[in-house]
Amino acid sequence: MTVHISTPAAVDQRCGSSTCQCGPAATNEAPRAVPVPPTARINGIALHGPGQRPDTATLRELAYTELLRQQAVRQGLLTQPDDPAPQVAPELGERERQIIEAMVDQKVLTPRPTADEGQRYYAAHRAQFVVGQALHVRHILFAVTPGVNVQALAVHAERALLELSHKAVHPERFARLAGELSNCPSSAQGGDLGWISPDDCAPELATELFHLKHAQTATGVHPRLFHTRFGFHIIDVLERRAGTQPAYEDVRERIAALLTLQSRARALHQYMSLLVGEAEVEGIALEGADSPLVQ
Structure with missing residues (x-):
């Protein structure tokens, strides 16, 4: 970097002069280009406009939503937009979201936990149920x-x-x-x-x-x-x-609901991981399901 030292002649010049310390340093270097954030895509469909970059959580939600939309199109549950080759993922309406949620419910089966599973969970997490x-x-x-x-x-x-x-x-x-x-x-x-x-x-x-x-x-x-x-x-x-420890029978339904939720979360993660593995994903790292659309 060139350091400019004010001379007596330069002192009389005001800020903004190329010879003033307060002015921009003279340089022969070309202006540096501002890096353009990469566009995240799912199977070639952009998740946002050029030059934009949503925050990580928003971008991940857009990615999972587009994965599910494309899966619904492949199954004939949704049609492509009027544009036969959309450049940017279309925004979903309420009808499209309901169709996708129904598709996920059909694909992601969540078995109800057995009584033995519930009792084992209670035994291992007794303190969690103290009232x-x-x-x-x-x-x-x-x-x-x-x-x-x-x-x-x-x-x-x-x-x-x-x-x-x-x-x-x-x-x-x-x-x-x-x-x-x-x-x-x-x-x-x-x-x-x-x-x-x-x-x-x-x-x-x-x-x-x-x-x-x-x-x-x-x-x-x-x-x-x-x-x-x-x-x-x-x-x-x-x-x-200290509180009191309820009997297993008193919290059985609560435990069953909790285990069912955990089981569904695992099944959703597996389903979304399968879609991620089959897709061409660019500009974003995806693992499994954490999209509000399918939770």
Whole structure:
């Protein structure tokens, strides 16, 4: 890169001059072309207009939708648009979506789980069905926000956790640190969240605090950070309400519905993986079904 140094003569010239430091640097290089994002296609049909690039989730949904549309056309359930060779995937109307959903329901068979499968699931996930359990919890949230140095934030949180885990720490220190460090509105109450149930917190927190065996009796400051979609948490369990364990018969239908949903998700994944394997896919990596259209 050429560095231009102002001379006495150049000082009198104003910004915008080719000889002014504030102006654009003179260069013999040709302007660099702005890269055009690649067009994602399914069997030659573009999923978006030229030069556009939807976000990853939207692009994936468009891809799965187009795979299903083309499959419905091959089966004679839908007709091609008036254009015999469409360049861009057509948008589906409600009628077309219903036809595709009916096609998927016919192709993706979901067997109802057996009683043995339900009982095995209940035995392995008993804590998931406890009712009436609650925790009195306080926390310190180190929020992960755009542009934050996550590694430095984690180190900062670990230091605070190490201090609070020390046996000689003053009982009021947690509340004081919550007021100073926490990015949660509860910081005004020393991080106190009150009594919470599994439905009151993020799924990853509910699993750690309620559903795992090691978490069902412990109180006090948790020995490690909790990492959720919101950031890093230092958790202090003050009190516990144990709740009651329902019998298998009381939750049998709930378990059957859950296992049926899981079975359908696996079958959908296999079906969509088959369509992906048979298609010519460009500009996007596809694995299996996670499109709202077929879930």
